[in-house]
Amino acid sequence: MRVEPASHADAADWAGMREALWPTGGDHGTHAQDIARLLADPGNTINLIARQEGGAALGFAEASLRHDYVNGCDSSPVAFLEGIYVTPEARGQGVARALIATIEAWARSQGATELASDAALDNIGSHGMHNALGFAETQRVVFFKKALGA
Helix, strand or coil, X not given: CEEEECCHHHHHHHHHHHHHHCCCCCCCHHHHXXXXXXXXXXXXXXXXXXXXXXXXXXEEEEEEEECCCCCCCCCCCEEEEEEEEECHHHCCCCHHHHHHHHHXXXXXXXXXXXXXXXXXXXXXXXXXXXXXXXCCCCCCCCCCCCCCCC
C-alpha cells in the first residue's frame, strides 16, 4: 500500500469515497467542485489517497491546520482531521493507520503539537477507529440553533 498526496488523477476515486463518507443525495458535483478547489489551492490542508500496489483506491484522508480554538486542545495551530474513509473491503488492514501517520508527520512539520478530530455522537464505528489510532475523547457536544425572524 502507498499513501500519497491526492492529485488530479485521483479526483474520480476521491469523489467516490467522499460520496460514501458524506452523501450528497446525488449532487456529486459538490464533491468534484471541492476537490477541484483543494487541488488548485490546498492552502493549509493535506489531502491523501491510499492505494494498493496495483492502483486500486483504498481510502482517503483530509486534514487542515486550524488556528482558531479547537475543542479539547491546548495549543495553536492544531492539525484537524476533516475526514477519513477506508473502503469496506480494506478496513482492518492498516489503511487508516497509514493515513493518520502521514497526517501526523505533516502536522509536526507545520508546527502542530496536537491532532484533533470529531465524529457524530452516534457514529460508534468512527469512535472505535479513533480510539484504535490513539485519539482520546475530549468532549461530547450537541449543537443548537434558533432562526431569528426579520
